[in-house]
Amino acid sequence: MTPSLTQALGLFFQAHPWHGVSPGEKAPEIVTCYIEMVPTDAMKYEVDKATGILKLDRPQRYSNQVPSLYGFIPRTLCDARVGERCSQRLKRSGITGDGDPIDVCVLTEKPIQHGGLLIEAIPIGGMRMIDGNQADDKIIAVLKGDNVYGGWRDMKDMPQPLVDRMKHYFLTYKAMPDTPTPPVEIAEIYDAAEARETITKSLEDYRAKYGQLTDLFAPNR
Numbered sequence: 001m002t003p004s005l006t007q008a009l010g011l012f013f014q015a016h017p018w019h020g021v022s023p024g025e026k027a028p029e030i031v032t033c034y035i036e037m038v039p040t041d042a043m044k045y046e047v048d049k050a051t052g053i054l055k056l057d058r059p060q061r062y063s064n065q066v067p068s069l070y071g072f073i074p075r076t077l078c079d080a081r082v083g084e085r086c087s088q089r090l091k092r093s094g095i096t097g098d099g100d101p102i103d104v105c106v107l108t109e110k111p112i113q114h115g116g117l118l119i120e121a122i123p124i125g126g127m128r129m130i131d132g133n134q135a136d137d138k139i140i141a142v143l144k145g146d147n148v149y150g151g152w153r154d155m156k157d158m159p160q161p162l163v164d165r166m167k168h169y170f171l172t173y174k175a176m177p178d179t180p181t182p183p184v185e186i187a188e189i190y191d192a193a194e195a196r197e198t199i200t201k202s203l204e205d206y207r208a209k210y211g212q213l214t215d216l217f218a219p220n221r
Contacts, residue, residue, distance in 0.1 A: 014052070015052075016051075016052035017034040017047055017052050017074060017118075018034070018047060018049065018052065018072070018074055018075070018101055019052075019074070019075065019210065020052070020074075021034065021074035021075070021118065022074065022075065023073050023074050023075050023076060023199075023203065024120065027073070027199065027203065028123060028195070028196040028197075028199035028200050028203070029122070029123075029196065030120055030121070030122055030144060031073050031104070031120070031121055031122075031123060031141065031199065032073070032074060032118055032119070032120060033069075033071050033072070033073055033104050033106055033118065033119050033120070033121050033141065034047070034071045034072055034073075034074055034117075034118055035069050035070070035071040035106070035112070035115045035116070035117050035118075035119060036054060036070060036071040036072070036115045036116075037066050037069070037070040037071070037115050038066070038069055038070075038111075038112050038113065038114060038115055039065055039066055039067065039068065039069075039111075040111070040113070041060070041066065041115070042059065042060050043056055043057075043058070043059050043060060044056075044057040044058050044059070044060055045057060045115055047072075054115060054116045064169055064172060064173045065169070066169060066173075067105070067162075067165045067166050067169050068105040068106055068107050068108075068166070069105065069106040069107075069108060069112060069115075069119070069143075070103070070104070070105055070106075071103070071104055071106070071115065072100070072101035072102060072103055072104060073101060073102050073104055073139070073199060073202070074101065075101075075203065075206050075207075075210075076101045076102040076199065076202035076203055076205070076206050077097065077099070077100070077101060077102075077202055077205040077206040077209055077210075078097035078098050078099065078100055078101070078102055078134075078135055078136065078137065078202055078205065079096075079097040079099065079202075079205035079206075079208070079209060080096070080097065080205060080208070081097075081201040081202070081204050081205045081208075082097040082102070082135050082137065082198065082201045082202050082205055083095045083096040083097040083134070083135045084201075085135075085197070085198060085201050086128060086130070086135040086137070086187075089128065089188060089190075089194075090128070090130075090187050090188065094133060095130065095133055095134070095135055096133065096134055096135065097134065097135050097205065098131060098134040098135060098136045099134075100136075101202070101206075102137055102139060102198070102199060102202040103136070103137065103138050103139065104121065104123075104138070104139040104140075104141055105138055105139070105140050105141065105166060106119060106121045106141045106142065106143055107140070107141070107142050107143065107146070107149040107152075107162075108142070108143035108146045108148075108149060109146055109147055109148035109149060110143075110146070119143060119144075120143075120144040121141035121142060121143055121144055122141055122142050122144055122150075122152075122153070123139050123140070123141045123192060123195040123196060123199060124140055124141060124142055124152050124153055124154050124155055124157065124158065124191075124192050124195065125139075125140045125154060125155030125158070125189065125190055125191050125192055125194070125195050126138055126139045126140055126189075126190050126194065126195040126198060127140065127166065127167065127170065127186050127188070127189055127190075128186065128187045128188035128189070128190060129170055129184065129185070129186050129187070130183075130184070130185050130186075130187050131183075131184050132183055137198055137202075138166070138170060139195050139198070139199060140155070140158070140166070140195070141195075153192060154191050154192045155189060155190070155191050155192070156191075163189065167186050167189075170184070170186065171184060171185075171186060
């Protein structure tokens, strides 16, 4: 697809936030993130994979509150390579990806009132979360240019109480009274270098399944 045609289509159609948005020219060092939820949300929102429209998943029934901006990195996928990376790091076999784009938590000083927007962020680490037997990594990043968090470059810059708050949210957000707790664990907290490697694997997983966007418009050979 030529740049002029891409620009023309952009005037008439909104891009699908997973497939139609670039993860950023400097990914994985600086990544574009699509934000689905903000800390003030009393509902859980997520992108509908078929349409790209932000939809209501469910009300937040209990006291769990997402501790940061929350969304995903476009054109990523937690599939075979992410699962294999998880298995290697944890020395466990049989872990697969969860089939979703890779999740990202973005820290910022300023309140953002709603999701459904794109931001640039710098990955500083992540949480190796296992949901059942599936890798469900949570990349932790800081908003590019943020006055308070923007200078952080690694998990060692992040205060432990904030790490604990994030861990608590993801370990409990699926728990319901009087029902068995889902088998969720955070098996590893990793640094910025590992976050970049995990993002790279998810970009490779996406290309392996969906190809490059330009491949869809390439002439037959």
